[in-house]
Amino acid sequence: MSTDKNDTSFSASEAADARGDRSDTVSALERGISVLRCFSEERPVLGHADIARMTGIPRPTVNRLVATLLSMGMLKAAQVADRFMLGPGVVSLSRVFLGSLDVRAAARPSMQAMAEEVGASVYLAIRDGMEMVLIEACRPRSSMLSARLDVGSRAPLANSALGRAYLSALPEAQRNQLIDSMRLLRGPEWDGIAPGMTRAIGEARRLGYCLSLGEFHREINSVSVPFIGPDGEVMSLNGGGAAFVFSEERLRNELAPRLHDIALTIARDIGGHVPTPTPSPG
Template identity: 65%
Template sequence: MAEQDEPQNNNQQAQRPDTVSALERGIAVLRCFDEQHRQLTPTELARLTGIPRPTVTRLATTLVTLGFMTQEPGGERFMLGPGVVSLARVFLSGLDVRAVARPRMQALAEAVGGAVYLAVPDGLDMVLIEACRPRSTMLTARLDVGSRAPMANSALGRAYLYALPAPEREALIESLRLARGSDWPSLEGGLRRALDEAARLGYCSSAGEFHREINSVSVPLIGPNGEVMALNCGGPAFVFTEPVLRDSVAPGLIELARVLAADIGGSVPPPRS
């Protein structure tokens, strides 16, 4: 029997008969958690997902039973559970590119004194699957495996978008526009400039647009099966100035992408102009 508090979800299911709406909503609950939202109440989950509070509470309770979430003793806040770690380990262990990339990423991090990341898309974000930092300095962004970067204003996301076929890229940009709402006018200009930059130079940049006072550049990397990833390198803006990124970091990152592509049987999208 259809639930009385979920007419909008039933409509979605009717439009997409090949999906299971209850599973979609459960995954939506899990996606609410990130570095800034480690503990969430049912009310907060309902606000973030748009799912009615009674339904989101049932979904969260089911996820607790399955081990994917936990609930604070005597309280109402939910957290991610150990079940997600097991799935993440299986996923990461299957990414052979990490093992190939890690030593080369670490070498670049040491050479330029900045953090080097490898990321894959997840919804409208990029998720880090490998992170290397120079041992000689603490002046790097403290992102790690599993951290997320917004696609619209991070260099990683912009490099990923650049590598997509034009129709797919524009469809995803439209999804970003709808998702970011009133923030979109302040984001679109930087995104379009970065895509033009990639077409001319082969890399995208982000100057303080994702993390304040952090500048970085990214290069797309296409795997042997056509999967699109992105490599990133950068650090504090007062060290990684525009000339440093252009003259020192970007050439090293592009060369890293080319070497990795050769190692894994992939490719690097060339500049288009």
């Protein structure tokens, strides 16, 4: 799903350095997972050299990691020689994870109804590292233009509405820690990302929702609202679509209230809650 502009992939060592928890990790496992995370919708087939370049892991080590993942069914050989794809072992794990998420069953009817009634794509996401990963996706049966996102697709925390809504609902200390990590990982581009993110987080805390107007996908506008599960996990609901259909005014006046109502319904059904907006004084 990521593009060069919004590519948030980084090596396992960089992620651990940003978290400051390398002493608690197993480096071999960390490297194996970083290999799996190289594969995406835009990069479904990769070779040894591609993986080495993307992870920063030495080529001989990549060769051994790939061989191990092949033997365990996490990768499989592609039709092109010395190229690989995600294997059925990954699908099995994904099914177990998704099947355990009762929130999806609670969310889907309302999400699909909204998608059909307003013509928007509607998503539900949780955080994974420095990205939001979709765990449910509903689209209208006919749409002029929509983001090509599905379950498993990812969106960056900093410049997607999903990520900004998530950040707004975190305790301040946890939010600041994540923002510090993103600042390190995004490098020079951070100065261009941070102002919009900061404004959106502030808006979400005041109004209960925030926007991304062409900042993640240039032709897509969207709005997101956060809610919190019974175990304290923050999740985000998102609605939107083609910018020429979903103007800022329509997002604020039509989609945001609808998403808020859906968030309230889901939270009630699973025993969670929706953060209470805190309007600015005056």
